[in-house]
Amino acid sequence: MTPSLRRWVFLAAAAGFVAFYLWGLLGLPGFGKYPGPYGFVLNRIAVSQTKATGVVSAVNFDYRGFDTLGEEFILLTAAAGVSIVLRRLRGERERSAVDEAVDRDVPATSSAVRMLALLFTGPVVVVGWWLASHAQTSPSGGFQGGVFLATAFILVYLSGEFLVFKRFSPVDLTDVVEAVGAGGFAAIGVSAVAMGLPYLYNFLPLGTTPGAVSSSGTIVLISFFVGLEVAAAFILIVGELLEQTLLIRRRSG
Amino acid sequence: MQYFPFVVVAWILGVGLYGIVTSRHLVHLIMCLIVVQSSTYVLLLGVGYVTGAVAPYFYDIGVHTPAVDPVVQALALTDVVVEAAVTALLLAFAVQAHKRFGTLDPQELVSLKG
Numbered sequence A: 001m002t003p004s005l006r007r008w009v010f011l012a013a014a015a016g017f018v019a020f021y022l023w024g025l026l027g028l029p030g031f032g033k034y035p036g037p038y039g040f041v042l043n044r045i046a047v048s049q050t051k052a053t054g055v056v057s058a059v060n061f062d063y064r065g066f067d068t069l070g071e072e073f074i075l076l077t078a079a080a081g082v083s084i085v086l087r088r089l090r091g092e093r094e095r096s097a098v099d100e101a102v103d104r105d106v107p108a109t110s111s112a113v114r115m116l117a118l119l120f121t122g123p124v125v126v127v128g129w130w131l132a133s134h135a136q137t138s139p140s141g142g143f144q145g146g147v148f149l150a151t152a153f154i155l156v157y158l159s160g161e162f163l164v165f166k167r168f169s170p171v172d173l174t175d176v177v178e179a180v181g182a183g184g185f186a187a188i189g190v191s192a193v194a195m196g197l198p199y200l201y202n203f204l205p206l207g208t209t210p211g212a213v214s215s216s217g218t219i220v221l222i223s224f225f226v227g228l229e230v231a232a233a234f235i236l237i238v239g240e241l242l243e244q245t246l247l248i249r250r251r252s253g
Numbered sequence B: 001m002q003y004f005p006f007v008v009v010a011w012i013l014g015v016g017l018y019g020i021v022t023s024r025h026l027v028h029l030i031m032c033l034i035v036v037q038s039s040t041y042v043l044l045l046g047v048g049y050v051t052g053a054v055a056p057y058f059y060d061i062g063v064h065t066p067a068v069d070p071v072v073q074a075l076a077l078t079d080v081v082v083e084a085a086v087t088a089l090l091l092a093f094a095v096q097a098h099k100r101f102g103t104l105d106p107q108e109l110v111s112l113k114g
Helices: A003-026 A037-050 A055-063 A065-085 A111-133 A142-159 A162-168 A171-194 A218-246 B004-022 B026-048 B070-101 B106-112
Strands: A092-094 A248-250
Touching: A003 B004, A037 A055, A037 B070, A055 A065, A055 A218, A055 B070, A065 A171, A065 A218, A065 B070, A111 A142, A111 A218, A142 A162, A142 A218, A142 B070, A162 A218, A171 A218, A218 B070, B004 B026, B026 B070, B026 B106, B070 B106
Parallel strands: none
Antiparallel strands: A092 A248
């Protein structure tokens, strides 16, 4: 198919889509006129039912916990996929990065970058844990916290070298953390079943003060495991991509 | 104006798809896929919006304060993280495709057929 034909086929399909979309829009309630009862019901009852003041987290880790489990496993699968796809292929060898240009020096990492990265590493870890452990109160949770925690390791890479990054995040350890994160979430669900309750039922004491760190039962715990899983998955993905760029070379000759 | 956010959704979806269809570079194609997926965030948040309502966090406000739908927000939240991981997987495929075929042009990749 030539590029111009391809474009015309797309434009024809897009015209059809636009027509049906506009037709469909006319039957929808307008923007800001949300008709569904589900969100309103959750907003009313979630705080008293789960003792979590962040209803989004209550939905993610309790009401819709089973869906989130699936989404977490998409993340696990994607990270595993990156590891598999970026493995060392036949005809490739692994070796540490060396300077191949003899007529110029490798530019050293600037002190400004090193300083900033080092300064930020600590605070980023703290904010990451804070986010991962406050799912029940505020717009945070394991997903956001996990990404923050992974960022801390990328700052280590920026401030030092790839080998330092590898030392701080050995693949074996990252794998274990990721497995604990994903398995922990599933295990919480199984524990509920073992007690004769529905899967992922919030079986822990909910506490009395809505929004306290100790409140909302399994929501905090699941958010913590999701944080581990997300952080480990992202460190693994970044590590694999860096390894691909810096270590793996086509075998010459 | 009543349907404006939903028109924006269609527009983002449309430009993303156009980019995918006409793409001459796999990394560009993956970026276009991110644009397509971004339209789902706008759609989800647009569907759940309630005029004059606040975010569904009741830490310092009463539970009877009108708030937007928390379900679509939860969907958008997990969507963002999963998208990042899937993008990484696709980029890994692009790296290997380039190694194997020496090109990242999807239209040339079709004619090579491994």
